[in-house]
Amino acid sequence: MKKQLVKSKEIDAIKFKKGELVAEVEELCGENLFGCYQCGTCSAGCPFIEDMDLGPDEVIRYVVLDRNEVLNSKTIWMCASCFTCAERCPRDLNITKIMEALRQIVLRKKIDHTKLVKISKKEIESIPQLAFVSLFRKNIG
Ligand code: SF4
Numbered sequence: 277m278k279k280q281l282v283k284s285k286e287i288d289a290i291k292f293k294k295g296e297l298v299a300e301v302e303e304l305c306g307e308n309l310f311g312c313y314q315c316g317t318c319s320a321g322c323p324f325i326e327d328m329d330l331g332p333d334e335v336i337r338y339v340v341l342d343r344n345e346v347l348n349s350k351t352i353w354m355c356a357s358c359f360t361c362a363e364r365c366p367r368d369l370n371i372t373k374i375m376e377a378l379r380q381i382v383l384r385k386k387i388d389h390t391k392l393v394k395i396s397k398k399e400i401e402s403i404p405q406l407a408f409v410s411l412f413r414k415n416i417g
Pocket residue numbers: 311312313314315316317318319332333336364365366367368369371
């Protein structure tokens with residue numbers, strides 16, 4: 277997914293006409309995404325940032341801007357719900373819950389992120405069952 281940052285002035289401009297995506301995310305997670313002031317602390321401390329296509333701060337910016345392409349981002353699936361970002365956010369935003377809300381929105385559209393048919397027999401035999409259960413809970417609608 278191509279990164280396209282948006283200036284904070286644009287965020288200010290849309291604050292007063294909340295989009296559908298941000299409204300849905302806020303309803304699901306109970307967080308006020310407009311509280312984010314884009315300091316980047318969440319991305320700086322995320323242990324999985326190298327594997328993400330958008331930093332957690334960018335995910336929030338996309339949602340605030342009502343940009344649905346964020347739902348195609350690898351990041352929401354790479355997030356391990358470790359709460360590091362939530363602990364460190366100076367605005368007390370629970371980004372972990374925001375990521376979970378985004379996954380819920382995708383799953384409600386019945387789009388499975390993990391293609392079960394692509395898991396080989398060898399992988400099924402070697403991967404711990406607990407990992408499968410965790411995967412199914414997170415990625416399968
Ligand atoms: S740490 Fe909090 S305020 Fe800073 S960018 Fe992340 S969500 Fe926004």
